[in-house]
Amino acid sequence: MARRSEEQPATEIAAASEAHGGAAVSDGPEIQAVMSGVGRQIRSLRKVHGLTLEELANRSGVSVGLLSQVERGIGNPAFNSLARIAHALNTPIAALLHTGPDQSPVVRRHERRRLDVHAAGTTGIEAIHELLTPSLNQQLEVIEIQAPPGYSTENEPFSHAGEEFGMVIEGRHEVNVGGQSYVLEAGDSISYLSSIPHWYRNPGPEPVRAIWVITPPTF
Template sequence: MDIGPKIRTLRKNLNMSVRQLSELSECTPSFISQIERNIANPSINTLKKIADILNVPLIHFFEENTNQNESEDEYIIRKKRRKKLNSPAEKAEVFLLTPTNNMRNIEMHMIVIEPGGKSDKLYVNSAEEVGYVLKGKLTLYLGEERFEVNEGDSIYFPGNLPHGWANESNTEVITLWAATPPIIRNKSF
């Protein structure tokens, strides 16, 4: 995925130096430089900070899969056309499962987490979130509490409750999430 050149272009369009972006994002200048050259991969949290600083939604960094059938894209997201964000730092891939049309009030995404993967912090957003564990066992952090969520279990929480996740098992975990209002294509993630 070519996140780096997108960040560099946006930063330069804002006449912002690497040092300025690094200070605002609480990263070192060398790390920002490595991200821009696709040598290092930021966590989702770091990418979100950078997106906010550059005034773009997180969805801007998802892989684009173009389709000639715009009518179909309004209603159906084909498996091969899903927008995907890799987060090697968190050992996770996030797939957007709903259209990115700004008129939508809900969004759905799937997270595939490798063994040992975990969110790099507790997230807070303005959405209500519902999750479902399709495969494996997810460790979920809600505020100060820790829960084991098994395959077939569902989850609900308000996004303003600090939350995070981990895969402490030796098998892949796959989860489905719905959020309203959307958190990935908007700036509330």
């Protein structure tokens, strides 16, 4: 009996824990909507942690193929599979199953999620990247960057689809786009196509605090 419980589809358990007009969720469009939301939550959290599908698969013990299907909202995976994914993402499984439209548009300072990707740059000096938008499922991503003197990504330029806008709040921030360097002071801003190789550096002597807007979300 215990093994059968572990293999119960996740949406059946979600239906047992939530009321849907007094009736249990049945197979059909409702299930597809729930799993689509679960997939978006997993993809968002995976990107926040800076993980590839392969890395999340290794952490969770769930195959890359199944993870890919779940993120695309395909199928109805076993509850224990979602539990392993949630554990690998350091999040309660309830956070994956709660996919309703009542997410607050407000992000309080103490609720910001830290992005792990590229935190140490290429010099071993760590910067902080905090997500200012509620999730990565929107059309744009806004982050606050706090970079100490010496932080640099010069040896690993970024290049990806989309556009970016950045504004320096404090300090001096060097932004190199396509081989051309621009040194921004507090109050200066820059915008460019993300497909052009670009990197960042804080030449010092003060820490940098900047706001960056990226569309579509990349991290």
